[in-house]
Amino acid sequence: MQEIIRLKQVKKAYQTGEMHFEALKGINLVVNKGDYLAVVGPSGSGKSTLMNILGCLDLATSGEYRLDGELVNTLSSNQLADIRNKRIGFVFQAFNLLPYATAAENVEVPLLFAHVNSKERRKRVTELLARVGLADKMNNKPTEMSGGEMQRVAIARSLANEPEIILADEPTGNLDSKSGAAIVSMFDELHKAGKTILIITHDMSIAEHTERLVTMKDGLIESNGDLSGRRVG
Amino acid sequence: MNIIVSFKQFFNDLRRQKLRSLMTMFGVFWGTCSIVLLFAFGKGIMEQQLISQKGIGDNIAIFWPGITSKEFKGLPSGRRIRPTEDDIRLVKSKAEMVMRISPEFSRSALLKVGKNSSSRRVHGVWPEFGAMRNVIPAPGSRFLNAADERERRRVIFIGNLLKEDLFGEDEAVGQTMLVNGMPFTVIGVMQEKNQDSSYNGRDSRKSYIPSSTFNAMFSRRYVGNFVAQCDPKVSMDMTRAEILEILSTKYKFDPTDREALSVWDTTEGFAFLKNFFMAFRIFLVGIGVATLITGGIGVSNIMNVVLEERTKEIGIKMALGARKSVILTQFIVETLLITGVGGLFGFVFAYAVVKAVPMMGLTEFIGVPEVDVTGGLIVVGLLAIVGLFAGIFPARRAANLQPVQALKLF
Ligand SMILES: Nc1ncnc2c1ncn2[C@@H]1O[C@H](COP(=O)(O)OP(=O)(O)O)[C@@H](O)[C@H]1O
Ligand SMILES: [Mg+2]
DSSP states (O other): OOEEEEEEEEEEEEEETTEEEEEEEEEEEEEETTOEEEEEOOTTSSHHHHHHHHTTSSOOSEEEEEETTEEGGGOOHHHHHHHHHHTEEEEOTTOOOOTTSOHHHHHHHHHHHTTOOHHHHHHHHHHHHHHTTOGGGTTOOGGGSOHHHHHHHHHHHHTTTOOSEEEEESTTTTSOHHHHHHHHHHHHHHHHTTOEEEEEOSOHHHHTTSSEEEEEETTEEEEEEEOHHHHHO | OHHHHHHHHHHHHHHHTHHHHHHHHHHHHHHHHHHHHHHHHHHHHHHHHHHHHHTTOSSEEEEEEEEOOSOBTTBOSOOEEOOOHHHHHHHHHHOSSEEEEEEEEEEEEEEEETTEEEEEEEEEEOTHHHHHTTOOBOTTOOOOOHHHHHTTOOEEEEOHHHHHHHHTTSOOTTOEEEETTEEEEEEEEBOOOOOSOOSSSOGGGOEEEEHHHHHHHHOOSSOSEEEEEEOTTSOHHHHHHHHHHHHHHHHTOOTTOTTTEEEEEHHHHHHHHHHHHHHHHHHHHHHHHHHHHHHHHHHHHHHHHTHHHHHHHHHHHHHTTOOHHHHHHHHHHHHHHHHHHHHHHHHHHHHHHHHHGGGGTOHHHHOOOOOOHHHHHHHHHHHHHHHHHHHHHHHHHHHTSOHHHHHHOO
């Protein structure tokens, strides 16, 4: 199996005034291409901090993060921007859609940054929104959509430049169980299509869909298990 | 490439920020418009006043005969001091600071052209008088010259309104007119001018003939008055003192006696006017600066009000792969467009007002306001800079954060 993410002794410390707080205390983790992995653990255990570092939304204080063998710690801000743009799709709990833009325009944003031409952009946006079942909501603004629909727009957006890796931080956290289930089945499909997927969740029923389960506690990985055997069985 | 991304973003953003964009544009519009108008009118008014003041002539003083008020070397006070044309020649040859000088004789005479007649003052002067007193010939005509003076020619130069009274719309130059029954050839008509101060009436209804001709007709012993213009490099005070020194030596009066000759020094009023306008200009600049500061605060306030949502927006865009330069370009384009459009509207509006005002016929008082293009551009530029500072520094700060920090900041 081909390795795509490798963390070695990754630490993250926050300095708030006098307070020094270590949110990650030395994470070691390997993720392979095509992995479907859930991260669980109590609130404040460092899940989001870890996910942000993996998504290049934040930098580790120390340790090594290798993406496809490349050492992320030493990359320039433009290189990091390009990774976020093309190689990693990020799905947030709070959706983080641009409130003034339509569904189509939101999905278009990563394509703009990738300098995709307008004809291609239109084609891709239409495909992506159809893929998440929102072909008829292209021109709706976030305020005109339900939470589940907004999260589907966000998933479509995360897929815009066809990244290999999808990171989702409690993607169903703001949704009712029915909409949440729809989102989860979408991740299942992406997994079948070969994407590498990491999902943070509180919801064990989601964790049951994944093939690996990482449990975090107090800034450390407590357990790192393979569930695929159980699923097969 | 970045620019294209930025434009697409810009129009998306503008739509959302309709109110903010409009407010900012209005701030720039207002600032530009008021400053351009302020300066256009201020300048128009100032220039109008200066032109009017200059109508009588630059750096000149006018001297009239007087009566001594002080005893001098045993001579009593109360003596009349009346210079002659020879005295003026004496001053002309001796005084170094005097650039031009001319005697001025005058009397009322009956002027006739065909059926039109008018009783007006006729002045006998030297050729220097014209340039000195700002009596400028209209195109196609001339003032008195040295040959006229030398040969006692019967030639006459007339004011523009007098010309209208006597000749109407007809050509006057080259025509003959009668002065107390004596035929004179019109050699020139005065170019219209603004004049807010005068003696013996405005120049527009006066007429001028050579002083030699005047004396041949009316033989005066003493000049009615004389006019002297000082070298612009020296002060009129010193020039006056020099003239009085020469004449007081000849007529034996105290050179400090202010009543021996009465003097109207037009540079005194001019100095006042200059000071006044200096103050006026400072006032204008003050208002301009205040307007700019207010406008700038407005612009930067509006830019900052939305810092919260903008920071989040920047965070989202960075999370989706926007490079720092894309984000900054967007802000720059946005600010420049908003200030550019606002400034352009302000400028056009002010321009229209400035063009409309002369049609209302207030020119005599406020002059012809003129738009100062450079000034307008400076104003727009300054507001753009304020906007850039206000908009770009927060944007830069946000863009320098890690995406997650920008997302979480508020
Ligand atoms: N920007 C920050 N500054 C200071 N402390 C932070 C910051 N972000 C997170 N933390 C702290 O780090 C710890 C881990 O947070 P987080 O990764 O969000 O946990 P989880 O997602 O597992 O709930 C928490 O105690 C949180 O308070
Ligand atoms: Mg979290």
